[in-house]
Amino acid sequence: MITFEGAAKLYPDGTVAVDALDLTVETGQTTVFVGPSGSGKTTSLRMINRMVEPTGGAVLIDGQDVRLRDPAALRRSIGYVIQQAGLFPHRTVRDNIATVPLLLGWGRARARARAAELMELVGLEPSQARRYPHQLSGGQQQRVGVARALAADPPILLMDEPFSAVDPVVRASLQDELLRLQEELHKTVVFVTHDIDEAVRLGDRIAVFRPGGRLAQYDSPERLLAAPRDAFVESFVGYDRGVRRLSFFPARELSLREDVVFGDDTAAGAAAASMRGEPWALVVTGDHVPLGWAGAGQLARVPADTALGSLDLAPYGHTFAVDTDSLRAALDAAVLSPAGRAVGVDAAGRVVGVVSQEDLGTALWSVTE
Numbered sequence: 042m043i044t045f046e047g048a049a050k051l052y053p054d055g056t057v058a059v060d061a062l063d064l065t066v067e068t069g070q071t072t073v074f075v076g077p078s079g080s081g082k083t084t085s086l087r088m089i090n091r092m093v094e095p096t097g098g099a100v101l102i103d104g105q106d107v108r109l110r111d112p113a114a115l116r117r118s119i120g121y122v123i124q125q126a127g128l129f130p131h132r133t134v135r136d137n138i139a140t141v142p143l144l145l146g147w148g149r150a151r152a153r154a155r156a157a158e159l160m161e162l163v164g165l166e167p168s169q170a171r172r173y174p175h176q177l178s179g180g181q182q183q184r185v186g187v188a189r190a191l192a193a194d195p196p197i198l199l200m201d202e203p204f205s206a207v208d209p210v211v212r213a214s215l216q217d218e219l220l221r222l223q224e225e226l227h228k229t230v231v232f233v234t235h236d237i238d239e240a241v242r243l244g245d246r247i248a249v250f251r252p253g254g255r256l257a258q259y260d261s262p263e264r265l266l267a268a269p270r271d272a273f274v275e276s277f278v279g280y281d282r283g284v285r286r287l288s289f290f291p292a293r294e295l296s297l298r299e300d301v302v303f304g305d306d307t308a309a310g311a312a313a314a315s316m317r318g319e320p321w322a323l324v325v326t327g328d329h330v331p332l333g334w335a336g337a338g339q340l341a342r343v344p345a346d347t348a349l350g351s352l353d354l355a356p357y358g359h360t361f362a363v364d365t366d367s368l369r370a371a372l373d374a375a376v377l378s379p380a381g382r383a384v385g386v387d388a389a390g391r392v393v394g395v396v397s398q399e400d401l402g403t404a405l406w407s408v409t410e
């Protein structure tokens with residue numbers, strides 16, 4: 042557990058970087074510091090490993106004031122990842138990762154074996170071990186940065202905007218990796234970002250900082266989106282917070298319609314007769330793989346014995362996974378579908394059923410009220 046007890050940082054030029062911060066970071070969880078530029082997130086983070094010394098109050102790790110610890114030993118016991126990885130340019134990937142084990146006197150062979158293990162853990166190919174940082178992509182460099190921080194298996198990992206220099210696709214995959222790693226490792230992670238979406242995705246708890254280095258709200262992501270404490274937090278989390286909050290509700294609970302899903306060999310007339318006023322039919326293969334939408338008007342225009350599979354179908358858009366996706370994914374699929382309906386699939390990609398925007402609206406209303 043990391044505790045900030047009235048921790049403050051006043052720089053000699055009069056800047057109040059952090060103003061009496063009281064906050065507890067729980068062991069084994071990911072706590073995200075989020076806020077606008079200059080709100081004291083980095084300064085607060087660096088107080089944990091003594092890269093910044095507080096001018097007031099204290100920071101404690103498991104009840105012990107960090108000022109009682111030797112700074113170098115303290116830093117070796119805490120993983121630290123920064124933007125653009127901060128790798129040593131003249132050391133290979135393997136030697137970058139082995140930095141702390143070598144400093145701890147592990148010996149070269151053991152440190153390199155550990156580096157190989159970590160490369161696998163963060164999704165790097167063994168063939169990249171002898172490369173230099175400039176021979177890697179930005180996303181790969183960040184993975185090396187994470188591997189290096191984890192090398193000596195520190196219980197605490199500090200991450201200062203680690204993914205902000207990579208493009209959105211790579212960033213999303215690095216976030217996925219971190220979530221996966223955290224499920225396995227349960228480190229005490231403190232993660233700084235100014236991106237609220239990243240905070241909501243990664244954080245068990247989120248601390249929103251406001252200008253002047255003050256804590257505006259400290260809550261679970263769900264609470265933060267549901268009940269921002271004041272106008273500042275509300276504008277910071279964004280006016281689409283209602284939609285983003287849907288990420289916390291599983292799609293599993295939606296009731297999906299199966300009666301408007303037809304095999305591709307079904308005759309148009311038979312499908313039309315059983316649709317009972319529904320405007321769209323979803324056509325699937327014999328294995329229940331989605332093919333596309335047939336409109337009720339289209340079914341009425343073609344000869345009754347026309348097989349649905351031979352029609353010019355509207356694309357079904359993207360699907361949502363019934364067992365693992367959230368209501369947000371289902372809503373997104375419905376909004377993007379030309380039929381205004383989302384297609385729910387199982388883990389093997391087979392259609393389970395469909396849900397319309399209207400039915401989703403009712404479900405959303407009942408879960409989020």
Ligand SMILES: Nc1ncnc2c1ncn2[C@@H]1O[C@H](COP(=O)(O)OP(=O)(O)OP(=O)(O)O)[C@@H](O)[C@H]1O
Nearest residue numbers: 052054056058077078079080081082083084085235
């Ligand atoms: N060495 C320093 N001397 C004076 N002021 C400083 C110093 N370091 C940081 N500051 C100021 O302290 C305040 C907080 O800075 P900090 O880097 O903690 O903010 P941040 O929330 O992490 O911002 P960003 O998202 O831009 O990184 C800022 O106003 C910054 O200019």
